[in-house]
Amino acid sequence: MNLNNTLAALPLAFRKLDPRQMIHSPVMFTVLIGSIVCTAVSVQQLAIGSDSAVFSIIVTVWLWLTVLFGNLSEAIAEGRGKAQADSLRAARTSVMARRRTRALVPAGASGAGREGNAEYEEELVPGTDLEVGDIVICEAGDLIPSDGDVIEGLASVDESAITGESAPVIRESGGDRSSVTGGTMVLSDRIVIRITAASGKTFLDRMISLVEGATRQKTPNEIALNVLLASLTIVFVVAVMTLAPMANFASALPTPVVLVALLVCLIPTTIGALVPAIGIAGMDRLIQRNVLATSGRAVETAGDITTLLLDKTGTITYGNRRAVAFIAADGVNQQLLIETARLSSLADETPEGRSIVDLAEGPEKQAAQDATATLTPDVDVIEFSAVTRMSGLNLPVGHPANPGHSILEVRKGAASAVEHYAKERGGFLPQELENAVQTISGTGGTPLLVATYDGERAHVLGVVHLADVVKPGMKERFAELRAMGIKTIMITGDNKVTAAAIAAEAGVDDFVAEATPEDKLAVIKAEQEAGRLVAMTGDGTNDAPALAAADVGVAMNSGTSAAKEAANMVDLDSDPTKLIDIVGIGKQLLITRGSLTTFSVANDVAKYFAIVPALFAATFPGLGLLNIMGLASPESAILSAVIFNALVIVALVPLALRGVKYRAVSAAKALSRNLLIFGLGGVIAPFIGIKLIDLLVSLIPTIAQR
Numbered sequence: 001m002n003l004n005n006t007l008a009a010l011p012l013a014f015r016k017l018d019p020r021q022m023i024h025s026p027v028m029f030t031v032l033i034g035s036i037v038c039t040a041v042s043v044q045q046l047a048i049g050s051d052s053a054v055f056s057i058i059v060t061v062w063l064w065l066t067v068l069f070g071n072l073s074e075a076i077a078e079g080r081g082k083a084q085a086d087s088l089r090a091a092r093t094s095v096m097a098r099r100r101t102r103a104l105v106p107a108g109a110s111g112a113g114r115e116g117n118a119e120y121e122e123e124l125v126p127g128t129d130l131e132v133g134d135i136v137i138c139e140a141g142d143l144i145p146s147d148g149d150v151i152e153g154l155a156s157v158d159e160s161a162i163t164g165e166s167a168p169v170i171r172e173s174g175g176d177r178s179s180v181t182g183g184t185m186v187l188s189d190r191i192v193i194r195i196t197a198a199s200g201k202t203f204l205d206r207m208i209s210l211v212e213g214a215t216r217q218k219t220p221n222e223i224a225l226n227v228l229l230a231s232l233t234i235v236f237v238v239a240v241m242t243l244a245p246m247a248n249f250a251s252a253l254p255t256p257v258v259l260v261a262l263l264v265c266l267i268p269t270t271i272g273a274l275v276p277a278i279g280i281a282g283m284d285r286l287i288q289r290n291v292l293a294t295s296g297r298a299v300e301t302a303g304d305i306t307t308l309l310l311d312k313t314g315t316i317t318y319g320n321r322r323a324v325a326f327i328a329a330d331g332v333n334q335q336l337l338i339e340t341a342r343l344s345s346l347a348d349e350t351p352e353g354r355s356i357v358d359l360a361e362g363p364e365k366q367a368a369q370d371a372t373a374t375l376t377p378d379v380d381v382i383e384f385s386a387v388t389r390m391s392g393l394n395l396p397v398g399h400p401a402n403p404g405h406s407i408l409e410v411r412k413g414a415a416s417a418v419e420h421y422a423k424e425r426g427g428f429l430p431q432e433l434e435n436a437v438q439t440i441s442g443t444g445g446t447p448l449l450v451a452t453y454d455g456e457r458a459h460v461l462g463v464v465h466l467a468d469v470v471k472p473g474m475k476e477r478f479a480e481l482r483a484m485g486i487k488t489i490m491i492t493g494d495n496k497v498t499a500a501a502i503a504a505e506a507g508v509d510d511f512v513a514e515a516t517p518e519d520k521l522a523v524i525k526a527e528q529e530a531g532r533l534v535a536m537t538g539d540g541t542n543d544a545p546a547l548a549a550a551d552v553g554v555a556m557n558s559g560t561s562a563a564k565e566a567a568n569m570v571d572l573d574s575d576p577t578k579l580i581d582i583v584g585i586g587k588q589l590l591i592t593r594g595s596l597t598t599f600s601v602a603n604d605v606a607k608y609f610a611i612v613p614a615l616f617a618a619t620f621p622g623l624g625l626l627n628i629m630g631l632a633s634p635e636s637a638i639l640s641a642v643i644f645n646a647l648v649i650v651a652l653v654p655l656a657l658r659g660v661k662y663r664a665v666s667a668a669k670a671l672s673r674n675l676l677i678f679g680l681g682g683v684i685a686p687f688i689g690i691k692l693i694d695l696l697v698s699l700i701p702t703i704a705q706r
């Protein structure tokens with residue numbers, strides 16, 4: 001909290017005096033009403049020249065300062081996001097987009113400027129005119145006009161405007177790295193994008209309103225705390241009212257001012273003033289770590305997570321699975337396997353599929369038949385799905401793509417899926433291929449079997465070895481999660497042996513293999529039914545249902561739009577172990593709020609014993625004995641307490657913004673330790689603080705007299 005930030009936040013703090021805003025915090029609203037009452041009394045006393053006018057005015061000023069300090073803490077917290085929002089806005093420049101209109105030449109014909117099987121016309125439109133579903137083309141040097149999914153091609157993209165990370169990333173069609181963000185720049189190649197967000201509703205727009213705190217809503221915890229604080233306020237209003245009849249104060253003090261001052265000292269103003277700042281600061285800490293949360297609730301829930309589910313490909317591994325080898329069955333010509341594997345992948349737009357075509361064609365790309373000549377309209381494309389775990393083609397009888405062989409169907413896919421496919425069609429899985437599948441899986445690679453069907457029997461021709469790399473540093477970070485009491489489960493569509501190998505390499509506690517999207521969802525439901533709070537990290541469209549169902553869903557920024565849409569957090573760094581930070585921030589938020597609530601309530605109780613004896617010493621002489629503080633006068637006691645009450649808010653703003661120090665001990669231990677520190681501190685602080693202020697205040701002549 002430096003001076004510049006504080007000064008910059010001042011105008012906003014004054015604007016927040018609007019009663020329509022203040023009503024959201026019952027405690028601070030009560031202080032506002034009290035300030036207004038005391039202002040009226042002061043004016044009236046000034047008019048009649050009352051002796052206690054000075055006292056009333058000073059108390060009134062400090063009451064207004066109390067309200068202002070509360071608003072200031074919130075304004076400072078919000079202000080921290082403003083600078084970031086401004087720099088994000090700079091990335092939201094208006095660009096022209098090349099929008100595809102209608103097909104010029106029908107699919108299947110040949111010609112220049114082809115997109116897949118057809119030729120298109122383009123028009124230049126302002127990026128703000130784009131609608132969901134529009135198709136745009138971006139080339140090297142272009143700013144991407146809005147959020148979307150790559151539907152054709154591959155490009156390297158500079159996402160530093162969003163992530164702050166300058167290294168370019170690959171975005172490509174088909175796989176789990178297909179989403180692009182408006183405002184980022186294409187560095188190389190050419191991609192065709194289907195727009196998924198209309199102008200004003202893009203990722204960047206949402207990010208801006210998030211860091212500005214414009215979309216902040218109260219979390220259930222905050223609402224519960226507010227109800228508690230409101231109840232305490234009502235209790236104290238009633239208690240102070242009952243004092244009114246006995247209010248025969250020493251030197252004819254103005255009763256309304258004394259009662260309001262007493263009330264403000266007794267209600268939990270400290271926590272009432274700091275709750276919004278604590279919440280905003282928590283979101284802010286998350287943004288500093290490059291994580292965007294769409295709700296404060298998710299941040300708080302993260303603090304209590306006990307199970308973390310992660311998908312494998314693209315989350316634990318880099319996700320650019322590439323074909324590295326072809327292994328033919330005994331008696332099958334290697335060249336035949338390569339040609340067939342390539343044929344099965346010609347229409348497969350996934351990175352896996354394209355990597356098979358690349359490996360089959362070799363660097364020279366010679367001898368390869370033109371894909372468009374093969375993919376004539378009478379060829380059925382069987383697209384990959386996470387449920388079938390296979391992809392391929394159905395060819396008409398006598399199709400020229402397979403001269404010499406009478407192939408009607410060609411498939412490649414997960415070993416179990418293709419084995420099942422072959423057996424259903426009178427084929428079998430040769431022993432040597434089964435061995436190859438086991439060997440590849442054992443190293444954490446993904447084996448894909450290639451099979452054909454000629455109308456009579458299926459033949460399994462061989463295996464394609466897909467290799468992927470585990471992201472570095474996983475083992476240590478998962479060990480850290482274990483120390484925090486969080487169980488990690490990897491859940492993947494891949495086979496058991498591959499899953500086991502990657503699970504061991506990454507150091508997760510458990511794994512589930514051959515999981516369909518429904519299975520992923522079912523695992524989450526089961527964990528939740530067992531009473532656990534579940535976080536899920538994923539990147540694929542097949543992860544989207546699970547991400548939505550999890551208590552905390554964290555999507556990798558590299559993932560698909562569907563995953564990012566379903567999740568309630570997006571990690572811009574695409575680092576699955578970011579959950580460690582997220583959990584830490586959530587726990588810190590809960591501990592900070594708990595600690596300051598304890599401090600605030602303990603403070604109020606202590607204040608009661610510090611000032612009431614001094615206040616009523618004249619009325620009930622017996623109480624004088626309790627005036628252990630030896631405060632100068634009832635006026636001084638009241639004033640010192642009000643000043644202390646206001647200054648405590650200011651003193652705690654830095655702690656509210658920074659958060660109470662969080663260490664990786666169990667939550668219960670951390671809580672009881674903090675309750676002790678903040679509870680004791682809260683009881684002792686007012687006695688010391690009020691006494692010190694009393695010494696200063698009693699220097700004011702009209703206040704010191706008894």
Ligand SMILES: Nc1ncnc2c1ncn2[C@@H]1O[C@H](COP(=O)(O)OP(=O)(O)OP(=O)(O)O)[C@@H](O)[C@H]1O
Nearest residue numbers: 311312313350384386389390391413414492493494
């Ligand atoms: N393009 C493809 N064609 C045929 N089979 C594929 C293709 N891509 C993947 N497979 C097979 O299907 C399986 C399931 O893929 P899916 O995308 O559902 O899960 P995954 O990416 O392996 O795992 P995760 O859920 O961890 O991301 C893969 O393990 C692989 O064996």
Ligand SMILES: [K+]
Nearest residue numbers: 264265267269
């Ligand atoms: K108070």
Ligand SMILES: [Mg+2]
Nearest residue numbers: 176311313540
């Ligand atoms: Mg996946």
